[in-house]
Amino acid sequence: MTRRDGTGATGVDPQQLWLSPGQSGRGRKPSFSREEITAAAVALADAEGLEAVTMRRVASRVGAGVMSLYSYAPDKETLLELMVDRVSGELPTADPFTGDWRTDLKAIGHHQRALMLRHPWLPAALHARRTLGPHTLAFLERALAALRPTRLDGAAKLEVFAQLTGFVAAHVAHEIAQATAAQSPDRAAAEARYLAAVAADGHHPELAEALSAPGRPLNPEATFTRFLNRLIDGLDTD
Structure with a gap:
């Protein structure tokens, strides 16, 4: 082999x-x-x-x-x-499409995230993968089918799938790291104090303005959905 x-x-x-x-x-x-x-x-x-x-x-x-x-x-x-x-092989490949390729591609992204959260080692393993097995190919086939309504050529469709998978893997890896860090309140408090000091030093006005804005509730699912929507809604299919 x-x-x-x-x-x-x-x-x-x-x-x-x-x-x-x-x-x-x-x-x-x-x-x-x-x-x-x-x-x-x-x-x-x-x-x-x-x-x-x-x-x-x-x-x-x-x-x-x-x-x-x-x-x-x-x-x-x-x-x-x-x-x-x-x-x-845990990824669904037979669910009916909605007819809206962006909605269908977002569903694929959510399925990938759920899989990687069930198997937290998967994001790192994907970086080392060198070949596509039958289950991976079946899911790739589904993603390409979801993109059929677009005007993208074959190479671009493959790039979109790679971009989506890479985004999900990176996001889940960060999500897992953040969850681990949250288990250490002292570390989180130290990070907050550091950023507050940096924002107050007068050299980072954009960061200070960003940090002064109301924060969003900590909801990993909602955060992922916002990021995923920005990625897919911004795809250029012309």
């Missing part, structure tokens, strides 16, 4: 991984399936974070030796590809 190019670098071979999903030829024949291995890795990442996912930890979860695990996932890079595609 991995390949080596002319420079000696290795990487996941998408055709072998997704179209020929047999054993890699490395390691002993396992007594469990690739799906079980991937499910164990996802459960581990959900519980302890992506950094906790090692071949040894996953093998322990499925009750196998590390060498037998290599038969279906020869390295962590391949395992990560399998994990991303497995959770992407």
Whole structure:
């Protein structure tokens, strides 16, 4: 499932991984399936974070030796590809469209956010992903179908989907970090005092004006919706 190019670098071979999903030829024949291995890795990442996912930890979860695990996932890079595609299978691909492509694209963004909040390791994993598995492709197909009413060409549609996914991943990563920071009141108070001091120093009048405006209630869903609306409503489809 991995390949080596002319420079000696290795990487996941998408055709072998997704179209020929047999054993890699490395390691002993396992007594469990690739799906079980991937499910164990996802459960581990959900519980302890992506950094906790090692071949040894996953093998322990499925009750196998590390060498037998290599038969279906020869390295962590391949395992990560399998994990991303497995959770992407939770995304809906058959709901009817509304007929308004912006509304439909916003729904796609909300589904992506919900998925990433269920699996907080996913935003980071997407940065390392190198290939598109069957579940990811199914959701991409839905996004492209949602964009069919626009005048965008194929390349532009792919760019819009990449832009949307990148925005959602970055927003959710920030959202998770903010939620973690909020658990430390002293840190939040120190940040507020610092910004107040900066706003009062006379060198940042625009920031001072912005901070003096009434704040909005802390509602992560509403904040995401505002940002998402600005992104999609501002898309140029001419």
